[in-house]
Amino acid sequence: MRTSAHSDTCVAWVDICDSVAGTSARSYIGKTIVIGGRNCQIRGAAPRPGSALCTRCMRWGHHSSVCRSKGIRCPLCGLPHSEAAH
Secondary structure, eight states: OBOOTTOSOOBOOOOOOOOTTOHHHHHHTTOEEEETTEEEEOOOOOOOTTOOBOTTTOOBSSOGGGOOOSSOOOTTTOSSSOGGGO
16 A cells, blocks of 8 residues: 555555456456545556566566565465465
């Protein structure tokens, strides 16, 4: 989540496990949810081509070959185990 003391808005990024086509995620765009008693509109994130996703720690910004994480993370749930554990 990103916010500022001088702002009346904030941005929350949510990962949605979906198909390659993104059908489920696309169905949420344009809908509203209530958070803290306020209506919040769901918008899609802008694509960022070229941003590397590490397949070891599941974080953006670097490749697995240079990952400094001590353990792996599951791409489905983010817990410290492999995807095969599901």
